Amino acid sequence: MSLRVQILEAGRRMLLDEGFDSLSMRKIAREIDVSATSIYLHFKNKDHLIYSLIEEGIGELNRSIRRIADLDCEPLQKIEKIARSYIAFGLDRPQEYEVIFMVRPEEMPRYPKEKFRKARLGYEMLASVIREGNEKDYFLEPEPLTSAYAIWAQLHGVTSVILNKRLDTRVPKNDFITHAVNQITNGIQLNRSSAASYE
Amino acid sequence: MSLRVQILEAGRRMLLDEGFDSLSMRKIAREIDVSATSIYLHFKNKDHLIYSLIEEGIGELNRSIRRIADLDCEPLQKIEKIARSYIAFGLDRPQEYEVIFMVRPEEMPRYPKEKFRKARLGYEMLASVIREGNEKDYFLEPEPLTSAYAIWAQLHGVTSVILNKRLDTRVPKNDFITHAVNQITNGIQLNRSSAASYE
DNA sequence: GTTGTAGATTAACAGTGTTAACCATGGCCT
DNA sequence: AGGCCATGGTTAACACTGTTAATCTACAAC
Incomplete structure:
Protein backbone atom coordinates (compact mmCIF):
# COMPACT_ATOMS: atom_id res chain seq x y z
CA MET A 1 0.00 0.00 0.00
CA SER A 2 1.38 3.36 -0.99
CA LEU A 3 2.71 5.60 1.72
CA ARG A 4 0.35 8.34 0.69
CA VAL A 5 -2.73 6.36 1.57
CA GLN A 6 -1.08 5.05 4.71
CA ILE A 7 -0.61 8.65 5.82
CA LEU A 8 -4.21 9.52 5.05
CA GLU A 9 -5.48 6.46 6.87
CA ALA A 10 -3.39 7.16 9.93
CA GLY A 11 -4.44 10.80 9.85
CA ARG A 12 -8.09 9.94 9.63
CA ARG A 13 -7.76 7.38 12.40
CA MET A 14 -5.99 9.78 14.71
CA LEU A 15 -8.45 12.50 13.89
CA LEU A 16 -11.28 10.24 14.89
CA ASP A 17 -10.02 9.25 18.27
CA GLU A 18 -7.84 12.13 19.31
CA GLY A 19 -9.48 15.09 17.69
CA PHE A 20 -8.29 17.75 15.35
CA ASP A 21 -6.21 19.78 17.77
CA SER A 22 -3.81 17.00 18.55
CA LEU A 23 -3.26 15.95 14.98
CA SER A 24 0.43 16.31 14.30
CA MET A 25 2.76 15.39 11.50
CA ARG A 26 5.19 13.73 13.84
CA LYS A 27 2.50 11.66 15.50
CA ILE A 28 1.19 10.46 12.17
CA ALA A 29 4.72 9.59 11.13
CA ARG A 30 5.35 7.68 14.36
CA GLU A 31 2.08 5.82 13.92
CA ILE A 32 3.07 4.38 10.55
CA ASP A 33 6.71 4.03 11.52
CA VAL A 34 8.27 6.51 9.18
CA SER A 35 10.16 9.75 9.57
CA ALA A 36 8.11 12.92 9.87
CA THR A 37 9.73 14.54 6.91
CA SER A 38 8.66 11.72 4.62
CA ILE A 39 5.15 13.10 4.75
CA TYR A 40 6.41 16.16 2.92
CA LEU A 41 7.26 14.00 -0.04
CA HIS A 42 3.57 13.30 -0.47
CA PHE A 43 1.94 16.47 0.82
CA LYS A 44 3.13 20.01 0.40
CA ASN A 45 2.51 20.74 4.07
CA LYS A 46 0.12 20.03 6.91
CA ASP A 47 -2.62 22.16 5.44
CA HIS A 48 -2.64 20.21 2.23
CA LEU A 49 -2.75 16.96 4.14
CA ILE A 50 -5.77 18.30 5.97
CA MET B 1 -2.50 50.28 34.23
CA SER B 2 -2.65 46.75 35.57
CA LEU B 3 -0.74 44.09 33.73
CA ARG B 4 -3.88 42.06 33.32
CA VAL B 5 -5.57 44.64 31.16
CA GLN B 6 -2.33 45.30 29.31
CA ILE B 7 -2.26 41.64 28.37
CA LEU B 8 -5.86 41.72 27.23
CA GLU B 9 -5.33 44.86 25.20
CA ALA B 10 -2.24 43.47 23.51
CA GLY B 11 -4.04 40.20 22.88
CA ARG B 12 -7.01 41.93 21.34
CA ARG B 13 -4.78 44.14 19.22
CA MET B 14 -2.75 41.23 17.92
CA LEU B 15 -5.87 39.22 17.30
CA LEU B 16 -7.24 42.03 15.17
CA ASP B 17 -4.29 42.46 12.90
CA GLU B 18 -2.65 39.06 12.88
CA GLY B 19 -5.54 36.70 13.32
CA PHE B 20 -6.30 34.01 15.80
CA ASP B 21 -3.90 31.36 14.58
CA SER B 22 -0.81 33.42 15.21
CA LEU B 23 -1.82 34.56 18.67
CA SER B 24 0.86 33.36 21.04
CA MET B 25 1.69 33.90 24.69
CA ARG B 26 5.27 34.78 23.90
CA LYS B 27 4.30 37.31 21.26
CA ILE B 28 1.88 39.02 23.59
CA ALA B 29 4.54 39.09 26.29
CA ARG B 30 7.09 40.55 23.91
CA GLU B 31 4.60 43.17 22.79
CA ILE B 32 4.16 44.55 26.28
CA ASP B 33 7.76 43.95 27.26
CA VAL B 34 7.32 41.34 29.91
CA SER B 35 8.31 37.73 30.28
CA ALA B 36 5.98 35.14 28.83
CA THR B 37 5.50 33.39 32.12
CA SER B 38 4.16 36.52 33.75
CA ILE B 39 0.95 36.02 31.85
CA TYR B 40 0.40 32.90 33.88
CA LEU B 41 0.16 34.98 37.02
CA HIS B 42 -2.97 36.57 35.62
CA PHE B 43 -4.45 33.81 33.51
CA LYS B 44 -4.51 30.12 34.24
CA ASN B 45 -3.42 29.32 30.69
CA LYS B 46 -3.85 30.38 27.11
CA ASP B 47 -7.38 29.06 26.93
CA HIS B 48 -8.49 31.19 29.83
CA LEU B 49 -6.88 34.23 28.30
CA ILE B 50 -8.86 33.53 25.16
C1' DG C 1 14.11 42.83 62.13
C1' DT C 2 12.30 39.04 60.64
C1' DT C 3 8.82 36.82 58.05
C1' DG C 4 5.70 36.25 54.42
C1' DT C 5 3.80 37.11 50.21
C1' DA C 6 2.74 39.01 45.57
C1' DG C 7 4.73 39.68 41.29
C1' DA C 8 8.13 39.15 38.40
C1' DT C 9 12.15 36.54 36.25
C1' DT C 10 15.24 32.75 34.02
C1' DA C 11 15.97 28.05 32.62
C1' DA C 12 14.20 24.20 31.05
C1' DC C 13 11.00 20.57 29.06
C1' DA C 14 8.51 18.57 25.65
C1' DG C 15 6.44 19.28 21.80
C1' DT C 16 5.39 21.59 17.06
C1' DG C 17 5.91 22.48 11.50
C1' DT C 18 9.30 22.80 8.22
C1' DT C 19 13.81 23.01 5.56
C1' DA C 20 18.42 21.61 4.10
C1' DA C 21 21.59 18.30 3.36
C1' DC C 22 22.49 13.75 2.71
C1' DC C 23 22.05 8.79 1.33
C1' DA C 24 20.35 4.50 -0.83
C1' DT C 25 18.09 2.03 -4.41
C1' DG C 26 16.92 0.89 -8.79
C1' DG C 27 15.98 1.90 -13.87
C1' DC C 28 17.82 3.78 -18.17
C1' DC C 29 21.19 4.92 -21.68
C1' DT C 30 25.53 4.59 -23.89
C1' DA D 1 29.28 -3.08 -17.29
C1' DG D 2 29.57 1.62 -15.89
C1' DG D 3 27.85 6.12 -15.23
C1' DC D 4 23.62 9.07 -14.45
C1' DC D 5 19.89 10.56 -12.30
C1' DA D 6 15.41 10.63 -10.40
C1' DT D 7 12.60 8.61 -6.44
C1' DG D 8 11.81 8.04 -1.81
C1' DG D 9 13.60 7.87 2.18
C1' DT D 10 16.74 9.52 6.25
C1' DT D 11 19.00 12.68 10.07
C1' DA D 12 20.02 17.15 11.95
C1' DA D 13 18.72 21.44 12.73
C1' DC D 14 15.92 25.85 13.09
C1' DA D 15 12.66 28.59 14.99
C1' DC D 16 8.88 28.40 17.13
C1' DT D 17 5.03 26.88 20.66
C1' DG D 18 2.62 26.34 25.76
C1' DT D 19 3.81 25.41 30.29
C1' DT D 20 6.24 24.36 34.81
C1' DA D 21 9.70 24.67 38.46
C1' DA D 22 12.78 27.17 40.82
C1' DT D 23 14.44 31.53 41.90
C1' DC D 24 14.73 36.35 42.86
C1' DT D 25 12.99 41.02 44.43
C1' DA D 26 10.49 44.31 46.67
C1' DC D 27 7.35 45.63 49.87
C1' DA D 28 3.89 45.07 53.86
C1' DA D 29 2.87 43.24 58.56
C1' DC D 30 3.84 41.64 63.01
Whole structure:
Protein backbone atom coordinates (compact mmCIF):
# COMPACT_ATOMS: atom_id res chain seq x y z
CA MET A 1 0.00 0.00 0.00
CA SER A 2 1.38 3.36 -0.99
CA LEU A 3 2.71 5.60 1.72
CA ARG A 4 0.35 8.34 0.69
CA VAL A 5 -2.73 6.36 1.57
CA GLN A 6 -1.08 5.05 4.71
CA ILE A 7 -0.61 8.65 5.82
CA LEU A 8 -4.21 9.52 5.05
CA GLU A 9 -5.48 6.46 6.87
CA ALA A 10 -3.39 7.16 9.93
CA GLY A 11 -4.44 10.80 9.85
CA ARG A 12 -8.09 9.94 9.63
CA ARG A 13 -7.76 7.38 12.40
CA MET A 14 -5.99 9.78 14.71
CA LEU A 15 -8.45 12.50 13.89
CA LEU A 16 -11.28 10.24 14.89
CA ASP A 17 -10.02 9.25 18.27
CA GLU A 18 -7.84 12.13 19.31
CA GLY A 19 -9.48 15.09 17.69
CA PHE A 20 -8.29 17.75 15.35
CA ASP A 21 -6.21 19.78 17.77
CA SER A 22 -3.81 17.00 18.55
CA LEU A 23 -3.26 15.95 14.98
CA SER A 24 0.43 16.31 14.30
CA MET A 25 2.76 15.39 11.50
CA ARG A 26 5.19 13.73 13.84
CA LYS A 27 2.50 11.66 15.50
CA ILE A 28 1.19 10.46 12.17
CA ALA A 29 4.72 9.59 11.13
CA ARG A 30 5.35 7.68 14.36
CA GLU A 31 2.08 5.82 13.92
CA ILE A 32 3.07 4.38 10.55
CA ASP A 33 6.71 4.03 11.52
CA VAL A 34 8.27 6.51 9.18
CA SER A 35 10.16 9.75 9.57
CA ALA A 36 8.11 12.92 9.87
CA THR A 37 9.73 14.54 6.91
CA SER A 38 8.66 11.72 4.62
CA ILE A 39 5.15 13.10 4.75
CA TYR A 40 6.41 16.16 2.92
CA LEU A 41 7.26 14.00 -0.04
CA HIS A 42 3.57 13.30 -0.47
CA PHE A 43 1.94 16.47 0.82
CA LYS A 44 3.13 20.01 0.40
CA ASN A 45 2.51 20.74 4.07
CA LYS A 46 0.12 20.03 6.91
CA ASP A 47 -2.62 22.16 5.44
CA HIS A 48 -2.64 20.21 2.23
CA LEU A 49 -2.75 16.96 4.14
CA ILE A 50 -5.77 18.30 5.97
CA TYR A 51 -7.38 19.35 2.71
CA SER A 52 -7.18 15.77 1.57
CA LEU A 53 -8.86 14.67 4.78
CA ILE A 54 -11.53 17.28 4.18
CA GLU A 55 -12.17 15.83 0.75
CA GLU A 56 -12.62 12.39 2.22
CA GLY A 57 -15.00 13.73 4.84
CA ILE A 58 -17.07 15.60 2.30
CA GLY A 59 -17.32 12.42 0.30
CA GLU A 60 -18.79 10.57 3.26
CA LEU A 61 -21.17 13.39 4.07
CA ASN A 62 -22.37 13.50 0.49
CA ARG A 63 -22.93 9.77 0.42
CA SER A 64 -25.09 9.97 3.51
CA ILE A 65 -27.06 12.83 1.92
CA ARG A 66 -27.45 11.03 -1.36
CA ARG A 67 -29.03 8.05 0.30
CA ILE A 68 -31.85 10.36 1.31
CA ALA A 69 -31.99 12.58 -1.74
CA ASP A 70 -32.62 9.48 -3.82
CA LEU A 71 -35.63 8.62 -1.73
CA ASP A 72 -38.98 8.89 -3.36
CA CYS A 73 -41.08 11.47 -1.55
CA GLU A 74 -42.31 15.03 -1.72
CA PRO A 75 -39.62 17.74 -1.97
CA LEU A 76 -40.45 19.38 1.33
CA GLN A 77 -40.36 16.10 3.16
CA LYS A 78 -37.13 15.23 1.42
CA ILE A 79 -35.54 18.46 2.55
CA GLU A 80 -36.59 17.81 6.09
CA LYS A 81 -35.04 14.35 5.96
CA ILE A 82 -31.85 15.75 4.50
CA ALA A 83 -31.73 18.39 7.20
CA ARG A 84 -32.11 15.86 9.98
CA SER A 85 -29.51 13.53 8.56
CA TYR A 86 -27.08 16.37 8.01
CA ILE A 87 -27.29 17.39 11.64
CA ALA A 88 -27.10 13.77 12.72
CA PHE A 89 -23.91 13.29 10.71
CA GLY A 90 -22.30 16.24 12.45
CA LEU A 91 -23.28 15.10 15.92
CA ASP A 92 -22.30 11.49 15.27
CA ARG A 93 -18.84 12.29 13.99
CA PRO A 94 -17.83 15.61 15.50
CA GLN A 95 -14.15 15.38 14.60
CA GLU A 96 -14.89 14.54 11.00
CA TYR A 97 -17.40 17.34 10.81
CA GLU A 98 -14.97 19.72 12.41
CA VAL A 99 -12.31 19.06 9.86
CA ILE A 100 -14.76 19.54 7.03
CA PHE A 101 -16.23 22.84 8.08
CA MET A 102 -14.34 24.41 10.88
CA VAL A 103 -10.94 24.69 9.33
CA ARG A 104 -10.40 28.06 7.77
CA PRO A 105 -8.80 27.38 4.42
CA GLU A 106 -6.85 30.55 3.78
CA GLU A 107 -5.36 29.41 0.53
CA MET A 108 -8.15 27.22 -0.72
CA PRO A 109 -9.19 29.75 -3.36
CA ARG A 110 -6.13 28.93 -5.39
CA TYR A 111 -6.98 25.28 -5.34
CA PRO A 112 -7.64 23.40 -8.54
CA LYS A 113 -11.31 24.04 -9.19
CA GLU A 114 -11.80 20.46 -10.22
CA LYS A 115 -11.26 19.35 -6.64
CA PHE A 116 -14.34 21.21 -5.55
CA ARG A 117 -16.68 19.50 -7.91
CA LYS A 118 -17.01 16.69 -5.45
CA ALA A 119 -17.58 19.16 -2.65
CA ARG A 120 -20.28 20.96 -4.56
CA LEU A 121 -22.10 17.78 -5.34
CA GLY A 122 -24.02 18.04 -2.10
CA TYR A 123 -25.27 21.50 -2.85
CA GLU A 124 -26.28 20.45 -6.32
CA MET A 125 -28.31 17.60 -4.90
CA LEU A 126 -30.10 19.93 -2.54
CA ALA A 127 -30.58 22.45 -5.32
CA SER A 128 -32.21 19.86 -7.53
CA VAL A 129 -34.69 18.96 -4.79
CA ILE A 130 -35.50 22.64 -4.48
CA ARG A 131 -35.86 22.96 -8.22
CA GLU A 132 -38.32 20.12 -8.12
CA GLY A 133 -40.25 21.94 -5.42
CA ASN A 134 -40.23 25.14 -7.36
CA GLU A 135 -41.86 23.46 -10.31
CA LYS A 136 -44.67 22.46 -8.04
CA ASP A 137 -44.91 26.02 -6.77
CA TYR A 138 -43.99 25.08 -3.24
CA PHE A 139 -41.02 27.29 -2.57
CA LEU A 140 -40.02 30.86 -2.18
CA GLU A 141 -36.79 31.38 -4.01
CA PRO A 142 -36.40 31.44 -7.77
CA GLU A 143 -32.69 30.61 -7.63
CA PRO A 144 -32.28 27.05 -6.36
CA LEU A 145 -28.54 27.13 -5.82
CA THR A 146 -28.71 30.23 -3.66
CA SER A 147 -31.49 28.65 -1.70
CA ALA A 148 -29.53 25.46 -1.32
CA TYR A 149 -26.58 27.32 0.09
CA ALA A 150 -28.79 29.24 2.48
CA ILE A 151 -30.29 26.04 3.81
CA TRP A 152 -26.88 24.47 4.07
CA ALA A 153 -25.53 27.44 5.97
CA GLN A 154 -28.37 27.29 8.42
CA LEU A 155 -27.87 23.59 8.96
CA HIS A 156 -24.20 24.18 9.55
CA GLY A 157 -25.08 26.84 12.10
CA VAL A 158 -27.36 24.53 14.02
CA THR A 159 -24.80 21.74 13.98
CA SER A 160 -21.83 23.82 14.95
CA VAL A 161 -23.63 25.64 17.75
CA ILE A 162 -24.25 22.27 19.35
CA LEU A 163 -20.74 20.97 18.67
CA ASN A 164 -19.22 24.15 20.06
CA LYS A 165 -21.24 23.73 23.22
CA ARG A 166 -22.78 27.13 22.80
CA LEU A 167 -26.32 25.96 23.43
CA ASP A 168 -27.95 27.27 26.58
CA THR A 169 -28.42 24.54 29.17
CA ARG A 170 -32.04 25.65 29.52
CA VAL A 171 -32.73 24.69 25.91
CA PRO A 172 -33.08 20.92 25.44
CA LYS A 173 -30.99 19.76 22.51
CA ASN A 174 -33.69 17.78 20.79
CA ASP A 175 -36.26 20.55 21.06
CA PHE A 176 -33.69 22.85 19.59
CA ILE A 177 -32.99 20.60 16.63
CA THR A 178 -36.64 19.88 15.94
CA HIS A 179 -37.55 23.51 16.13
CA ALA A 180 -34.61 24.66 14.01
CA VAL A 181 -35.47 22.14 11.30
CA ASN A 182 -39.08 23.31 11.37
CA GLN A 183 -37.96 26.87 11.07
CA ILE A 184 -35.73 26.06 8.13
CA THR A 185 -38.32 24.08 6.19
CA ASN A 186 -40.94 26.66 7.01
CA GLY A 187 -38.56 29.34 5.81
CA ILE A 188 -38.29 28.13 2.25
CA GLN A 189 -42.01 27.67 1.78
CA LEU A 190 -44.07 30.10 -0.12
CA ASN A 191 -46.22 31.91 2.41
CA ARG A 192 -49.55 32.58 0.75
CA SER A 193 -50.81 34.89 3.46
CA SER A 194 -48.08 37.47 3.58
CA ALA A 195 -47.03 39.19 6.77
CA ALA A 196 -48.34 42.44 5.37
CA SER A 197 -51.86 41.31 6.04
CA TYR A 198 -51.28 41.79 9.75
CA GLU A 199 -50.75 45.47 9.47
CA MET B 1 -2.50 50.28 34.23
CA SER B 2 -2.65 46.75 35.57
CA LEU B 3 -0.74 44.09 33.73
CA ARG B 4 -3.88 42.06 33.32
CA VAL B 5 -5.57 44.64 31.16
CA GLN B 6 -2.33 45.30 29.31
CA ILE B 7 -2.26 41.64 28.37
CA LEU B 8 -5.86 41.72 27.23
CA GLU B 9 -5.33 44.86 25.20
CA ALA B 10 -2.24 43.47 23.51
CA GLY B 11 -4.04 40.20 22.88
CA ARG B 12 -7.01 41.93 21.34
CA ARG B 13 -4.78 44.14 19.22
CA MET B 14 -2.75 41.23 17.92
CA LEU B 15 -5.87 39.22 17.30
CA LEU B 16 -7.24 42.03 15.17
CA ASP B 17 -4.29 42.46 12.90
CA GLU B 18 -2.65 39.06 12.88
CA GLY B 19 -5.54 36.70 13.32
CA PHE B 20 -6.30 34.01 15.80
CA ASP B 21 -3.90 31.36 14.58
CA SER B 22 -0.81 33.42 15.21
CA LEU B 23 -1.82 34.56 18.67
CA SER B 24 0.86 33.36 21.04
CA MET B 25 1.69 33.90 24.69
CA ARG B 26 5.27 34.78 23.90
CA LYS B 27 4.30 37.31 21.26
CA ILE B 28 1.88 39.02 23.59
CA ALA B 29 4.54 39.09 26.29
CA ARG B 30 7.09 40.55 23.91
CA GLU B 31 4.60 43.17 22.79
CA ILE B 32 4.16 44.55 26.28
CA ASP B 33 7.76 43.95 27.26
CA VAL B 34 7.32 41.34 29.91
CA SER B 35 8.31 37.73 30.28
CA ALA B 36 5.98 35.14 28.83
CA THR B 37 5.50 33.39 32.12
CA SER B 38 4.16 36.52 33.75
CA ILE B 39 0.95 36.02 31.85
CA TYR B 40 0.40 32.90 33.88
CA LEU B 41 0.16 34.98 37.02
CA HIS B 42 -2.97 36.57 35.62
CA PHE B 43 -4.45 33.81 33.51
CA LYS B 44 -4.51 30.12 34.24
CA ASN B 45 -3.42 29.32 30.69
CA LYS B 46 -3.85 30.38 27.11
CA ASP B 47 -7.38 29.06 26.93
CA HIS B 48 -8.49 31.19 29.83
CA LEU B 49 -6.88 34.23 28.30
CA ILE B 50 -8.86 33.53 25.16
CA TYR B 51 -12.03 33.13 27.18
CA SER B 52 -11.55 36.64 28.46
CA LEU B 53 -11.14 37.88 24.93
CA ILE B 54 -14.30 36.02 24.01
CA GLU B 55 -16.15 37.81 26.78
CA GLU B 56 -15.00 41.16 25.49
CA GLY B 57 -16.06 40.26 21.96
CA ILE B 58 -19.47 39.08 23.08
CA GLY B 59 -19.90 42.36 24.91
CA GLU B 60 -19.28 44.30 21.74
CA LEU B 61 -21.55 42.09 19.71
CA ASN B 62 -24.32 42.50 22.26
CA ARG B 63 -23.96 46.23 22.27
CA SER B 64 -24.34 46.36 18.53
CA ILE B 65 -27.42 44.17 18.79
CA ARG B 66 -28.94 46.19 21.59
CA ARG B 67 -28.75 49.37 19.56
CA ILE B 68 -31.19 47.74 17.17
CA ALA B 69 -33.29 45.80 19.64
CA ASP B 70 -34.09 49.07 21.36
CA LEU B 71 -35.43 50.50 18.15
CA ASP B 72 -39.11 51.12 17.95
CA CYS B 73 -40.62 49.03 15.20
CA GLU B 74 -42.57 45.88 14.52
CA PRO B 75 -41.07 42.64 15.86
CA LEU B 76 -40.57 41.04 12.48
CA GLN B 77 -38.83 44.08 11.11
CA LYS B 78 -36.73 44.27 14.23
CA ILE B 79 -35.62 40.68 13.83
CA GLU B 80 -34.64 41.35 10.26
CA LYS B 81 -32.57 44.34 11.32
CA ILE B 82 -30.92 42.32 14.06
CA ALA B 83 -30.15 39.56 11.58
CA ARG B 84 -28.52 41.92 9.11
CA SER B 85 -26.46 43.66 11.76
CA TYR B 86 -25.35 40.36 13.24
CA ILE B 87 -24.03 39.19 9.91
CA ALA B 88 -22.47 42.58 9.27
CA PHE B 89 -20.65 42.41 12.59
CA GLY B 90 -19.16 39.06 11.68
CA LEU B 91 -18.04 40.18 8.24
CA ASP B 92 -16.64 43.46 9.49
CA ARG B 93 -14.54 41.96 12.24
CA PRO B 94 -13.76 38.41 11.20
CA GLN B 95 -11.02 37.82 13.76
CA GLU B 96 -13.18 39.01 16.61
CA TYR B 97 -16.07 36.92 15.40
CA GLU B 98 -13.83 33.93 15.02
CA VAL B 99 -12.65 34.08 18.56
CA ILE B 100 -16.20 34.39 19.83
CA PHE B 101 -17.72 31.49 18.00
CA MET B 102 -15.15 29.34 16.36
CA VAL B 103 -13.10 28.34 19.34
CA ARG B 104 -14.19 25.07 20.73
CA PRO B 105 -14.34 25.54 24.48
CA GLU B 106 -13.75 22.06 25.80
CA GLU B 107 -13.80 23.01 29.43
CA MET B 108 -16.23 25.88 29.28
CA PRO B 109 -19.01 23.87 30.92
CA ARG B 110 -17.22 24.04 34.24
CA TYR B 111 -17.01 27.79 34.00
CA PRO B 112 -18.62 29.96 36.64
CA LYS B 113 -22.18 30.30 35.43
CA GLU B 114 -22.21 33.95 36.27
CA LYS B 115 -19.77 34.63 33.46
CA PHE B 116 -22.30 33.49 30.94
CA ARG B 117 -25.00 35.87 31.98
CA LYS B 118 -23.42 38.51 29.84
CA ALA B 119 -23.13 36.08 26.98
CA ARG B 120 -26.75 35.10 27.26
CA LEU B 121 -27.92 38.65 27.25
CA GLY B 122 -28.04 38.65 23.47
CA TYR B 123 -30.27 35.63 23.32
CA GLU B 124 -32.56 37.11 25.92
CA MET B 125 -32.90 40.26 23.87
CA LEU B 126 -33.80 38.28 20.81
CA ALA B 127 -36.15 36.12 22.85
CA SER B 128 -37.99 39.17 24.15
CA VAL B 129 -38.54 40.43 20.63
CA ILE B 130 -39.94 37.05 19.74
CA ARG B 131 -42.14 37.04 22.81
CA GLU B 132 -43.49 40.38 21.74
CA GLY B 133 -44.24 38.93 18.32
CA ASN B 134 -45.91 35.90 19.84
CA GLU B 135 -48.31 38.10 21.76
CA LYS B 136 -49.38 39.61 18.50
CA ASP B 137 -49.80 36.12 17.04
CA TYR B 138 -47.10 36.62 14.46
CA PHE B 139 -44.81 33.74 15.14
CA LEU B 140 -44.63 30.02 15.05
CA GLU B 141 -42.91 28.87 18.18
CA PRO B 142 -44.39 28.90 21.65
CA GLU B 143 -40.98 28.84 23.33
CA PRO B 144 -39.19 32.13 22.63
CA LEU B 145 -35.78 31.13 23.96
CA THR B 146 -35.63 28.02 21.81
CA SER B 147 -36.66 30.10 18.84
CA ALA B 148 -34.06 32.72 19.66
CA TYR B 149 -31.33 30.10 19.72
CA ALA B 150 -32.51 28.63 16.46
CA ILE B 151 -32.38 32.02 14.77
CA TRP B 152 -29.00 32.70 16.27
CA ALA B 153 -27.65 29.39 15.09
CA GLN B 154 -28.84 30.06 11.58
CA LEU B 155 -27.27 33.50 11.58
CA HIS B 156 -24.04 32.00 12.77
CA GLY B 157 -24.19 29.47 9.97
CA VAL B 158 -24.64 32.15 7.34
CA THR B 159 -21.84 34.24 8.78
CA SER B 160 -19.36 31.44 9.23
CA VAL B 161 -19.95 29.95 5.81
CA ILE B 162 -18.90 33.26 4.32
CA LEU B 163 -15.97 33.72 6.68
CA ASN B 164 -14.78 30.20 6.00
CA LYS B 165 -14.86 30.88 2.28
CA ARG B 166 -17.17 27.99 1.70
CA LEU B 167 -19.59 29.92 -0.47
CA ASP B 168 -19.77 28.84 -4.08
CA THR B 169 -18.27 31.43 -6.40
CA ARG B 170 -21.39 31.21 -8.52
CA VAL B 171 -23.51 32.51 -5.65
CA PRO B 172 -23.13 36.28 -5.16
CA LYS B 173 -22.51 37.10 -1.52
CA ASN B 174 -25.14 39.76 -1.19
CA ASP B 175 -27.83 37.69 -2.82
CA PHE B 176 -26.91 34.93 -0.46
CA ILE B 177 -27.22 37.13 2.60
CA THR B 178 -30.46 38.73 1.50
CA HIS B 179 -31.99 35.42 0.68
CA ALA B 180 -30.80 33.76 3.86
CA VAL B 181 -32.23 36.55 5.97
CA ASN B 182 -35.52 36.29 4.12
CA GLN B 183 -35.55 32.58 4.69
CA ILE B 184 -34.89 33.02 8.38
CA THR B 185 -37.53 35.68 8.97
CA ASN B 186 -39.97 33.75 6.84
CA GLY B 187 -39.18 30.67 8.85
CA ILE B 188 -40.38 31.99 12.17
CA GLN B 189 -43.62 33.34 10.85
CA LEU B 190 -46.87 31.58 11.38
CA ASN B 191 -47.91 30.19 8.05
CA ARG B 192 -51.70 30.45 7.91
CA SER B 193 -52.06 28.35 4.80
CA SER B 194 -50.27 25.18 5.82
CA ALA B 195 -48.25 23.10 3.42
CA ALA B 196 -50.81 20.33 3.78
CA SER B 197 -53.23 22.30 1.67
CA TYR B 198 -51.06 21.65 -1.36
CA GLU B 199 -51.56 17.95 -1.27
C1' DG C 1 14.11 42.83 62.13
C1' DT C 2 12.30 39.04 60.64
C1' DT C 3 8.82 36.82 58.05
C1' DG C 4 5.70 36.25 54.42
C1' DT C 5 3.80 37.11 50.21
C1' DA C 6 2.74 39.01 45.57
C1' DG C 7 4.73 39.68 41.29
C1' DA C 8 8.13 39.15 38.40
C1' DT C 9 12.15 36.54 36.25
C1' DT C 10 15.24 32.75 34.02
C1' DA C 11 15.97 28.05 32.62
C1' DA C 12 14.20 24.20 31.05
C1' DC C 13 11.00 20.57 29.06
C1' DA C 14 8.51 18.57 25.65
C1' DG C 15 6.44 19.28 21.80
C1' DT C 16 5.39 21.59 17.06
C1' DG C 17 5.91 22.48 11.50
C1' DT C 18 9.30 22.80 8.22
C1' DT C 19 13.81 23.01 5.56
C1' DA C 20 18.42 21.61 4.10
C1' DA C 21 21.59 18.30 3.36
C1' DC C 22 22.49 13.75 2.71
C1' DC C 23 22.05 8.79 1.33
C1' DA C 24 20.35 4.50 -0.83
C1' DT C 25 18.09 2.03 -4.41
C1' DG C 26 16.92 0.89 -8.79
C1' DG C 27 15.98 1.90 -13.87
C1' DC C 28 17.82 3.78 -18.17
C1' DC C 29 21.19 4.92 -21.68
C1' DT C 30 25.53 4.59 -23.89
C1' DA D 1 29.28 -3.08 -17.29
C1' DG D 2 29.57 1.62 -15.89
C1' DG D 3 27.85 6.12 -15.23
C1' DC D 4 23.62 9.07 -14.45
C1' DC D 5 19.89 10.56 -12.30
C1' DA D 6 15.41 10.63 -10.40
C1' DT D 7 12.60 8.61 -6.44
C1' DG D 8 11.81 8.04 -1.81
C1' DG D 9 13.60 7.87 2.18
C1' DT D 10 16.74 9.52 6.25
C1' DT D 11 19.00 12.68 10.07
C1' DA D 12 20.02 17.15 11.95
C1' DA D 13 18.72 21.44 12.73
C1' DC D 14 15.92 25.85 13.09
C1' DA D 15 12.66 28.59 14.99
C1' DC D 16 8.88 28.40 17.13
C1' DT D 17 5.03 26.88 20.66
C1' DG D 18 2.62 26.34 25.76
C1' DT D 19 3.81 25.41 30.29
C1' DT D 20 6.24 24.36 34.81
C1' DA D 21 9.70 24.67 38.46
C1' DA D 22 12.78 27.17 40.82
C1' DT D 23 14.44 31.53 41.90
C1' DC D 24 14.73 36.35 42.86
C1' DT D 25 12.99 41.02 44.43
C1' DA D 26 10.49 44.31 46.67
C1' DC D 27 7.35 45.63 49.87
C1' DA D 28 3.89 45.07 53.86
C1' DA D 29 2.87 43.24 58.56
C1' DC D 30 3.84 41.64 63.01
